[in-house]
Amino acid sequence: MSKYTVSNASLSDLPAFTACQFRAFANGPLHAIIFPNPTDAKERHTKAIVDDGDEVVFLKATDNSTGDIVGGIKWCFYRRGYNYTTSTARPSPESYSTENGAYRQDVLNAVVQKRVEMVNGPHALLDLLFTDPDHQHQGIGSELVHWGCGEADRTNMTAIVEASPAGRRMYEKHGFVVHEFSNLKLEQWTDKPLLPQYFMVRQSKPR
Numbered sequence: 646m647s648k649y650t651v652s653n654a655s656l657s658d659l660p661a662f663t664a665c666q667f668r669a670f671a672n673g674p675l676h677a678i679i680f681p682n683p684t685d686a687k688e689r690h691t692k693a694i695v696d697d698g699d700e701v702v703f704l705k706a707t708d709n710s711t712g713d714i715v716g717g718i719k720w721c722f723y724r725r726g727y728n729y730t731t732s733t734a735r736p737s738p739e740s741y742s743t744e745n746g747a748y749r750q751d752v753l754n755a756v757v758q759k760r761v762e763m764v765n766g767p768h769a770l771l772d773l774l775f776t777d778p779d780h781q782h783q784g785i786g787s788e789l790v791h792w793g794c795g796e797a798d799r800t801n802m803t804a805i806v807e808a809s810p811a812g813r814r815m816y817e818k819h820g821f822v823v824h825e826f827s828n829l830k831l832e833q834w835t836d837k838p839l840l841p842q843y844f845m846v847r848q849s850k851p852r
């Protein structure tokens with residue numbers, strides 16, 4: 646990792662952070678539903694840092710030779726637990742105004758329902774992870790996951806993540822196990838594509 650430096654991402658990093666996120670997830674069907682566009686994503690990241698900065702950590706990986714952000718992660722450390730059922734995914738009012746908005750909300754609700762089934766009480770949520778395609782397979786993703794797992798162990802918290810088929814192996818290497826697989830096929834949306842996801846849990850390890 647000497648080519649890269651991992652550090653906290655702040656509000657001023659969000660334009661580059663989000664641009665990298667969208668380069669990495671260019672072919673991610675669930676990501677496209679959760680984050681319809683970079684502007685929406687940047688607004689939600691900004692809100693998370695401003696409103697929930699004591700529980701939410703954004704890390705960036707920076708290329709030492711260019712200074713560019715080439716990877717990132719969002720970890721949420723819910724020390725007092727998190728009421729997913731009432732907070733859900735914080736839909737915007739316009740979510741309901743279009744068919745896509747309604748579908749998006751139903752998918753978000755299905756994901757949140759799985760989180761409720763996986764964990765109760767204090768826990769860490771790995772909410773977002775990406776590495777720029779030009780910088781993958783060099784250990785950036787692993788480093789970002791490793792940091793949060795260390796925090797979860799230090800504070801004795803179970804961690805959860807929703808993994809795409811591409812991400813599953815990486816999480817298993819860090820101690821996550823598959824709790825459930827789902828294609829997130831919602832019966833009210835028969836025409837929509839499958840969204841294969843592994844819902845994974847990691848028990849904290851004694852230090």
Ligand SMILES: CC(C)(COP(=O)(O)OP(=O)(O)OC[C@H]1O[C@@H](n2cnc3c(N)ncnc32)[C@H](O)[C@@H]1OP(=O)(O)O)[C@@H](O)C(=O)NCCC(=O)NCCS
Binds near residue numbers: 670781
């Ligand atoms: C999943 C993702 C974050 C992984 O990021 P990454 O920085 O490539 O991750 P790593 O480099 O730590 O590990 C990836 C692989 O490279 C290997 N690797 C790590 N360092 C290496 C090195 N120096 N040389 C060669 N291979 C290396 C790892 O062993 C791992 O192998 P595996 O896939 O066989 O398990 C990245 O592929 C990505 O952004 N994908 C699109 C978005 C996405 O799917 N995010 C996750 C959602 S669950």
